[in-house]
Amino acid sequence: MDTTKATLTPTRETASRRPRIHPLWLRITHWLNAFAALIMMFSGGRIYDASPVFPNIVIPPSITLGGWLGGALQWHFAAFWLLVFNGIVYVALNVASGRFFTKFFPLSPRGVLRDFLAALRGKLSHADPRQYNMVQKLAYLVVIIDLVVLVLSGLAIWKSVQFPLLRELMGGYDRARVVHFCAMAVLAAFVVLHVTMVALVPRSLLTMLSGR
Numbered sequence: 001m002d003t004t005k006a007t008l009t010p011t012r013e014t015a016s017r018r019p020r021i022h023p024l025w026l027r028i029t030h031w032l033n034a035f036a037a038l039i040m041m042f043s044g045g046r047i048y049d050a051s052p053v054f055p056n057i058v059i060p061p062s063i064t065l066g067g068w069l070g071g072a073l074q075w076h077f078a079a080f081w082l083l084v085f086n087g088i089v090y091v092a093l094n095v096a097s098g099r100f101f102t103k104f105f106p107l108s109p110r111g112v113l114r115d116f117l118a119a120l121r122g123k124l125s126h127a128d129p130r131q132y133n134m135v136q137k138l139a140y141l142v143v144i145i146d147l148v149v150l151v152l153s154g155l156a157i158w159k160s161v162q163f164p165l166l167r168e169l170m171g172g173y174d175r176a177r178v179v180h181f182c183a184m185a186v187l188a189a190f191v192v193l194h195v196t197m198v199a200l201v202p203r204s205l206l207t208m209l210s211g212r
């Protein structure tokens with residue numbers, strides 16, 4: 001028997017022995033969330049252009065979705081429900097399974113600075129894909145909170161009469177629009193950084209697809 005071949009060829013058995021890094025529910029909610037967030041960003045750009053909060057900032061129509069204001073609003077509201085219900089499932093399962101506390105904590109400013117400087121020097125270890133580094137932990141927590149702010153400020157703009165408390169907490173209708181725009185800018189910056197980091201460590205993409 002060719003023992004070398006037997007040892008080197010990954011079988012279904014050896015593949016299933018590789019540790020599971022991302023459970024199936026996490027992968028499904030992540031990709032649904034990414035899909036919904038991108039649709040909201042691109043259609044939001046078209047809605048913004050119809051009446052810009054900052055007149056000197058215009059989103060290039062070529063990177064917007066919907067074709068016109070009415071079309072963009074339809075995309076925006078359709079993706080909104082997906083983002084909200086999928087987000088609730090993601091957060092609920094994360095907290096209930098205890099994953100939220102083990103994956104994103106402990107987190108410390110000193111650790112973030114250490115890992116950030118290591119990343120700049122190209123010395124950040126990617127040896128254990130089960131653990132996020134401190135910069136990743138912070139970025140993921142920031143984007144989760146940012147998505148909550150996006151949804152709440154969006155609700156304050158969309159249903160400002162029905163949600164007066166939310167509207168006032170945002171500082172009124174006009175300020176809610178500014179909050180919504182700034183939260184969208186944070187999401188866009190996250191996506192650019194996130195996709196760049198994934199491209200630099202392509203193995204992480206495989207774990208988010210296959211789970212192992």
Ligand code: HEM
Pocket residue numbers: 026030033034035037038094103129140143144191194195198204205206207208
């Ligand atoms: C558009 C909005 C997106 C958002 C808001 C987002 C958010 C997140 C969050 C919060 C996590 C951590 C998940 C957890 O462990 O609970 C994560 C992980 C990950 N995301 Fe995204 N993501 C987005 C788009 C993408 C895209 C387009 C890609 C592919 C290019 C991608 C690839 C990944 C990978 C590979 C991981 C795991 C990283 C690792 O294991 O080191 N994401 N994302």
